[in-house]
Amino acid sequence: MPTIGNSVLARNPTPSLQGDLATAGTTNVVPLAQHVIAHTGPQSEPQGGTGGLVGRAAELTLVDRLLAEATTRSAALYLTGAPGVGKSALLDVAAQRAQNRGFRVVRAAGAQFDRHVGFAGLSQILLPLTAELASLPVRQARTLEVVLGLAAGEPEELSTVAYAVRELLFRIGTTSGPLALIVDDYGWLDRPSASVLGTVARHAGIGRVVLLAASRRDDALLPERGTRAHEVPPLDATSALKLVTERFPDMTSAIRRRLLAEAEGNPLALLELPVSLSLAQQTQQTRRCALPTVLPLTERLRTVFSERVAALPDTARKLLLLAVLDDTGDLHLLSRAGAAPGTHSELALSELVRSELSPAEHAGLVRVDARAGRLEFRHPLTRSAVMELSTGAERRWAHRALADVLPEGSERRAMHLAGATVGPDDRVAALVHGAAHTTLRRGDSRTAVSALLRASELSGSGTDKARRLAEAAFLSAHVTGDLGDVRALLDEAAAVDPSGVTSPAAAAAAAGELLHWDGDADGAYRLLVDAITDHVPGDQADDVMLGEALHTLLTVCSAGGRPELWQSFDTILARHRPHTPDPLLPVLRGALGDPAHAALPVLPRLDGLISGLHRQTDPTAIVRTAAAATYVDRLPGCRSALLRVVDDGREGGAVASAIPALLLLADDAYAGGRWDDVAELTDEALQRCASHDYRLQAWRGRMLQGLLAAARGDDETARGTADRLASWSNPRGLGAPRVHASHIHALSALGRADFESAYRHLTAISPGHRPAPHVPHALRLIWDFTEAATRTGHHDEAAAHLAAVREAGVPALSPRLAMITEAATALADPHGVDRELFDKAIATPGAERWPFDLARIRLGYGERLRRSQASVAARPHLEAALKTFDRLGAAPWSARAAGELRASGQAPAPVRSAGGVDVPLTPQEWQTAQLAATGLSNKQIAAQLFLSHRTVAAHLRGAFRKLDITSRGGLRDALTGIGREPVNRPERRAV
Missing domain, CATH: 3.40.50.300 (P-loop containing nucleotide triphosphate hydrolases)
Incomplete structure (x- = not known):
């Protein structure tokens, strides 16, 4: 058969x-x-x-x-x-x-x-x-x-x-x-x-x-x-993610990643682990809903993963419990902690492996490498099974045994002592409090908050308990992104010690909630000033929080943007500086508070801090350093550190720090001409702002999106963004968003050659004769103001503005500012073309790092040369500018450059579709249609291209006929995908 x-x-x-x-x-x-x-x-x-x-x-x-x-x-x-x-x-x-x-x-x-x-x-x-x-x-x-x-x-x-x-x-x-x-x-x-x-x-x-x-x-x-x-293998990462996402769509990404890591592709674990979690834990609504270190098992999972653990001898099971709580896999540590009570001898590794751990190894629960001295659980949920089968007394014994063999002063020892302690114990509470700050400096903000909460539980006095709760509230507001926890933690602190509500920690936490949630700068300012003024220096931990309160006050002043806020800050800082040796405070005050007038003296310290960022692990310190670097053009040196903060936030760590890190990276990308990255980074930042209620942070992301829209000719989006910024900030007394709104309006006006409107918006930011004090954004507008002033006949104001820029030492702040100042000075010369200054600006080492600025300088240089009858000399600059504007997608600026190039006697390259197919528009028709699509009238186009308005109308009629449209309203859609040549843009990359 x-x-x-x-x-x-x-x-x-x-x-x-x-x-x-x-x-x-x-x-x-x-x-x-x-x-x-x-x-x-x-x-x-x-x-x-x-x-x-x-x-x-x-x-x-x-x-x-x-x-x-x-x-x-x-x-x-x-x-x-x-x-x-x-x-x-x-x-x-x-x-x-x-x-x-x-x-x-x-x-x-x-x-x-x-x-x-x-x-x-x-x-x-x-x-x-x-x-x-x-x-x-x-x-x-x-x-x-x-x-x-x-x-x-x-x-x-x-x-x-x-x-x-x-x-x-x-x-x-x-x-x-x-x-x-x-x-x-x-x-x-x-x-x-x-x-x-x-x-x-x-x-x-x-x-x-x-x-x-x-x-x-x-x-x-x-x-x-x-x-x-x-x-049958475990599910691959993609399938596991799909399964969890489909079954639990409301789960946050951080919790989802944790479950995926614990389940290791096991479908039963993927479906059952969330069942043991509350909805608040799945969506991580507050820090109090954080997941435990070892996830609980459902009855089905307990049946699957606990069977072999329960069959182990007691000695093997206790060693596994030590391994779970230690979580390092160090066999040497386990051998010391697992020694018999009353003895001081260390179990030999060979004996430990052969006699004590061999049952667990034979049961397929762990892998033991005696030569390397390591133990590894074969599946993460075995750890959960070991914890489920242990009693409270056994867990306290294991924590105590581990604490006894760990070095004095270590974070791990403090946390194991906390696990072994029942009831208040001020000594252990102080150790855990210290461990929280060490953990925070290492960059683990969520563990730091958990340690502070545990320290508060162990505190015997109401004062200590309230102080630790207030510190946890501060970290929740400013680092971990748990604004929803702040009020509850502060209320709990006030209940045990009403006098603690005026401490620097409590004020910084409450001010953070007011500022980030609703932009209430004045309310936050009053809270902070009162708490800082009443603070009596002496206690080291309180002095640390005094420094944090001062940093929060600096943030309030920066957002408020009013001189009187900064004057008060300077008085308070001078009084308390001996008790707050934080090197970042004076650096931020100079480089961020008023860089045009106060950044130069702090630059050496700032450069030193930036050079050490590769060793910095504290996300707050990284973001503050990068913020100080923003207006003095040192953000490129902060990129890698900021990316680490972003990655940590994506993993559910320092979420509140990741938001400004994303926006700082977007700011750097805008200056560097990586405009597709700007869109991606700001989208992610704004999504995080919305999901965590960080409303104040959102204005910087919207500002960058508005500038990008203005630079690319999307005037409707730019105008709407600027108007929303202004309407949100005006009733709150926030000056910085108003400045950014004016910048968006001005850039949009400059793109369409509406220099009168641009001048009006720019003088609302800075007076004509100098950059406004305490307005750091004024350093971004030196070229804009000069161009708008010279094109509207305000030559004296442009000269006075540039004289003040030079007197303040602005060109010494960065090569970019030096390049812009030299070029703007040349542009403002009403008597001729200062080729030496223009050439010096263009030859600035590394000038290509700021492509939009460099292209605008080349455009201005070409315009001046062409109008002084030096058309041949103008063409290389206009062509280079046109090429950069095309690459960036800056359509209004491309149209301006193309118009100048045509006026110089050289026609731009043939008009082609994005696929390389010729479009039957003449260069003049294309230029006119592009400008009309941005919203300019015939007279405005004529002024920019030095044509009569009748000639402009004739070009538009020819463009309408060839594009088969009947009105200006159809121009934007008809011109989509059309350019002078196929545009080779860099691929969008994940940041």
């Missing part, structure tokens, strides 16, 4: 299985089913759908092929894998697919309580087939009736039973249609049943029978050879 299995397949494999399943039969376990997929070409949805399974296309294809094979000959396959990996779910879908193909399906499952009952598993298969027993020879029918208990007598030998079962299945498959035997938990079958089914799988006949069984990968009953097996 021909047999099932690889003997037949190896000799004569079916075409659909040739080269994959046939080969799989020669080994016990098929590697990940990519081996199968590799020969099938593009994957399509397997017949019958996925049954709701995610990421199992390979396994379902394998099942389909098995069923296809079994329609002509018998076949068998064992699915193996870790508990919870989804073997049972695959069997369910396989059963449905078999029925859809016309198979008769018989199911069975092993059970622990039936493992010692002879033929219990086989009976599940035979009982639905009792009607067919009559088709067998009498002896074989009698043998199976005895097995089923339908007849008296002793069961025959296993080989006889196996032969009878094989014959029965063969007859059914041949005469009644294909038969599918699906057996779950094969490893829990009784041994006689497993033996019979193994024999049937290896030596069954050619009848149309398929056996599909599932078992754990370490099942001892799995046939050793002669049968095909496929190990």
